[in-house]
Amino acid sequence: MTDDDQLDRAFLALADPVRRAIVARLSRGPATVNELAERFPITKQAVSRHVGVLEAAGLVSRTREAQRRPAHLEPAALEAMTAWIDRYRLRHEERFRALDEVLDELREDVPSSRPTPSQEQSP
Template sequence: MAVDDERLDRAFMALADPVRRAMIARLSRGEATVNELAEPFPITKQAVSRHIQVLEAAGLITRSRDGQRRPCHLNPAALEDLTSWIDDYRLAAERRFRRIDAILETVKEQQK
């Protein structure tokens, strides 16, 4: 599945920040509230809320309503899109390396 450049840009920019990466790591273990996400960081709740907004805008997380709670959830499909995009380039590089290895092996055999 092709991912458009704008979505990729938003996701990678969101993941460029260590606080947001830590939030994604925390959400990979299950839903969390803003307060729970804020716990390990020496920043204001307003700053945490801004980080959450960036992650939401990038499509990496979603929020739901559970009574008074508004838990955040990881969007695994968005991470899968990023992984797929990266894998395309990784596989292409691996194919090139295998071709180089085959050429080097042929040269090595010819020198014997």
């Protein structure tokens, strides 16, 4: 799977509000499906499917601790998404800075239409 495919899966996985809430919860620490399901008005099986989608997207992993199978957030996947977003954000910020410079130059070239204080005090 290419990096682009992985990013596609991750963004698609986060398009769902339940999965975003699961990621937010896992950002505070690992949790089992039962623990995650307590927050949502859906079945444990539905929560398990959502965790499976997040796992397939590389955003979550699961480990086995005796009878428990806690889900863990995978920070590297989130960092890859952030890096992708930042690359475009920085590009646009550079364009806005360049536009600001052009606008500042135009403002300097246009004479002010406001009267000066000495012009305001006419007899």
